[in-house]
Amino acid sequence: AQKITQTQPGMFVQEKEAVTLDCTYDTSDPSYGLFWYKQPSSGEMIFLIYQGSYDQQNATEGRYSLNFQKARKSANLVISASQLGDSAMYFCAMREGTNAGKSTFGDGTTLTVKP
Amino acid sequence: ETGVTQTPRHLVMGMTNKKSLKCEQHLGHNAMYWYKQSAKKPLELMFVYNFKEQTENNSVPSRFSPECPNSSHLFLHLHTLQPEDSALYLCASSQDPGQGYHEQYFGPGTRLTVT
Numbered sequence: 001a002q003k004i005t006q007t008q009p010g011m012f013v014q015e016k017e018a019v020t021l022d023c024t025y026d027t028s029d030p031s032y033g034l035f036w037y038k039q040p041s042s043g044e045m046i047f048l049i050y051q052g053s054y055d056q057q058n059a060t061e062g063r064y065s066l067n068f069q070k071a072r073k074s075a076n077l078v079i080s081a082s083q084l085g086d087s088a089m090y091f092c093a094m095r096e097g098t099n100a101g102k103s104t105f106g107d108g109t110t111l112t113v114k115p
Numbered sequence: 116e117t118g119v120t121q122t123p124r125h126l127v128m129g130m131t132n133k134k135s136l137k138c139e140q141h142l143g144h145n146a147m148y149w150y151k152q153s154a155k156k157p158l159e160l161m162f163v164y165n166f167k168e169q170t171e172n173n174s175v176p177s178r179f180s181p182e183c184p185n186s187s188h189l190f191l192h193l194h195t196l197q198p199e200d201s202a203l204y205l206c207a208s209s210q211d212p213g214q215g216y217h218e219q220y221f222g223p224g225t226r227l228t229v230t
Binding site: 004045046050091095101 | 160
């Protein structure tokens with residue numbers, strides 16, 4: 001079974017509106033970390049936000065927030081007030097257990113922001 | 116130079132050639148990673164080095180040979196590659212993954228084409 005599932009291959013959002021990118025994960029380890037990365041067309045992956053499995057509150061970083069629902073094993077990324085520069089590929093990733101060096105990435109979601 | 120740099124940015128090589136990819140990080144991190152990103156597959160972890168020691172080899176064919184002379188430099192030596200090895204090769208670094216779930220910082224990648 002896939003460890004990270006991103007069910008939306010492509011998403012469109014109007015500039016200045018909010019958008020939610022879905023991510024579900026699968027692990028039996030109680031300790032794990034969840035990450036979101038952005039990959040513009042230039043290719044470089046950019047770290048956006050992190051959520052630890054024991055964190056009580058949802059992570060926020062500027063216009064990015066993570067809607068963490070542990071029981072449902074979901075870690076959706078919410079981007080508020082979308083900008084044209086947000087158009088990119090977005091990847092959800094997980095590190096788990098004691099093998100914290102090994103990351104598993106989802107297939108990604110391509111976000112297009114319309115003017 | 117800041118962040119993570121990779122050279123060359125583009126590489127075209129024949130199947131009988133030998134070439135090397137270089138990665139350098141200027142972030143004071145102890146861990147470095149090689150990833151392969153193909154068009155139709157999710158990001159695949161290839162190798163992990165922590166404090167110059169290889170801690171992960173994700174069943175990578177021997178035609179890919181990594182080298183980590185120090186915590187700031189990582190190489191990927193390539194020989195007798197196959198056309199299916201054509202992909203974007205991304206290097207990343209992070210703080211010690213044995214001490215928590217740290218985000219990774221990525222380089223711009225090397226776009227490799229095997230002819």
